[in-house]
Amino acid sequence: MNPLQDKRIVLGVSGSVAAYKAAELASKLTQAKAQVDVVLSEGAERFISPLTFASLTGRKAYSSLWDSDAHVVHVGLGEAADLLVIAPCSANTLAKLATGQADNLLTLTVLAARCPVLVAPAMDGGMFEHPATQANIQTLRQRGVQVLGPAQGRMASGLLGWGRMLEPAEILGQLRLVLSRGGPLAGRHVLVSAGGTQEPLDPVRYLTNRSSGKQGFALAQAALDLGAQVSLVAGATAASLPTPYGAERIDVDTAAQMAEAILQRAGSADVLIMAAAVADFRPRQVQPHKIKKNLLPQVELEPTPDILLAVAEQRRRIGWPAVVVGFAAESQNLLENAQDKLARKGLSMIVANQVGVPDAGFAVDTNRVSLLWPGGAVEHLPLLSKSEVAEEVLRRVVALLAEG
Template sequence: MLHGKKILLGISGSIAAYKSITLVRLLVKSGAEVKVVMTPSARDFVSPLTLSTLSKNPVLIDLFSEGAWANHVMLGRWADLFVIAPLSCNTLAKMANGLCDNLLLAAYLSATCPVWVAPAMDEDMWFHPSTAGNLATLASFGNKVIPVNNGELASGLTGPGRMAEPEEMLSLVQAFFETSENLAGKTVLVTAGPTYEPIDPVRFIGNHSSGKMGVAIAHEMVARGARVTLVAGPGVQVQAHPNLQVDYVQTAAQMYDACIANFPKTDIAVMAAAVADFTPVTVAEEKIKKNEGGLVIELLKTRDILGEMGRQKKAGQFLVGFALETNNEQAYARQKMAAKNADMIVLNSLRDAGAGFGTDTNKVTIYSRNGLEQSFPVKSKTAVATDIVDAIIKEFYA
């Protein structure tokens, strides 16, 4: 049941808005406190009076009403979960690009709780490349996309694009809150992104990591009730949350110092960052000028963050490493787990399509010291994060 849970329901302009009436009724019947925010166009499809009667709360539509300002910041912080159902193609595009021309979008952009979206559109719109791109962008922000159903559409066609049924969404919400407390009281350390090792004031040695995988894991840990410290390399984009502290670093040495400082008070550590293995011995104070003789840079091996944490690990702590391999993947992953005294290794392979740096998807195999070996197909990094955290929790509490 959902007693004491606060759910913000966003409704955009779509014929599927009629299903939101049933969803509100089911959520309230399950004990949730529900507030509804609508786009102006949603009023053409469903009555605010009906929704306010069922939710027992005023329905919010306008940023300004009768001279008063709707506090979208507090609205986004009030909820334990923000569900936008239906999500129209128009609102999807606005969310993906950070537009803010109505109260629903303002609440979304200031929300600190998990955000779920339930798309609803016709088949041709669903298959349009811009729709796929916008959904991938939302997923990369840490939002959960509820799968559409295949069925009769408003156009009379039959195909994908039909919004999930209210009963399906209720089950998903109930399952979310059942698992959202299984890391309550736990402290988690996550690393994400690349490190930049300076050569001179202009240039650096780095890699193509976007940090999306580590950020998705951090958000999933927060959703499970943990207090998370995320040590993030340059260029990593993170959605704010009260239980998420972000320490930004640039170099491998800075990431090492941040991790070693936080590790003693950590229950679970997930080292997802792509840390540079080498750093220049010297850094030029001025920009190095191009010359005909070329340039030789002497490199020094960086300190081993995962290995040092493995040496310091105490009873009750759980340490997870990542391995990105191009050959002999399984053997190298297991060797790394043993050598670093890690409890779990998440393996990526650059040979797998849809995996590796800079993508919105990933394909992983998880190995644990207890003998777990579990492979997953290509999924969004948000979905992969759920699989990884599920595996961690299972092993952590074993």
């Protein structure tokens, strides 16, 4: 399911102080199990050595047409690549690519490539906004080259402006998105909820839960990796998690806000995965001022909107989403409570996980879950990372969609 696994990625590095970021990108790609061939321009070698990349990737890094005994090395690299990205891409290299120059191994390899080509510009001062650079970028875009960034910020010179290379994590997300096109969920809209809600008690206090949102965000990434269009409704406790690149993110605080966001989008979604830990109760009355410490309050609670029941009603009327997956976090009677929720809320599948154990559930990176279906079928998964759990859930979603 990992779109980068075993893919041949050519990483071009041109002359820029941002070349140090290319080393991190090469490392991340290798950790994602891609086969990374690095090609440095002569200018790049003044900032970073081929040995650095060879050490990070475990593969030879190239810097000259003449430093390899391979037959026509640029053709071999270009023809074998599943994707070619130049990060950083200097103003000079952009100009060469736009005019079709082929005076070094990197530009030769781009001309020989038959795969998607992406460039991440990196340059100082007003160079990016110069009309010549903008014209070169427009030319490359017209030829199908994807331009990643740049970002705005402080340059090596101390100036502020557009020209900073995107961070490696963002570039990695964009590469995953490119390689996931045409996956089994291509053309499908997957709606995912994640994290816990916060129900206000007074202007400074609220009721919440321990959900980190990590499992829901992993589900969003797994859906993206299968080619889906993804909308991610993130509860307040997941506010600090980075958005999976390519997902539409909707941040909410309360259960009522989450219900509104989900119901607005569920009618156009093929799949809803309700992984959020939505608060079951909220204070009936929110105090307008901070409750003083010496005034112990009597808090009366009321139920929050039941989102999955509302989705079930909408689904009966319009038939969408085609697949609805719920989550059940329980501290006791796990399977019995999950089976009851599965039936009451008309779910296609439910993911049940035991909370209160040290290696699974809230605030950790692993999970141990059971999958339940209507009719009584149960599948117990071993302890897995939350990313692996997400992949297993999405495999079942693909199968459910295929069943119609």
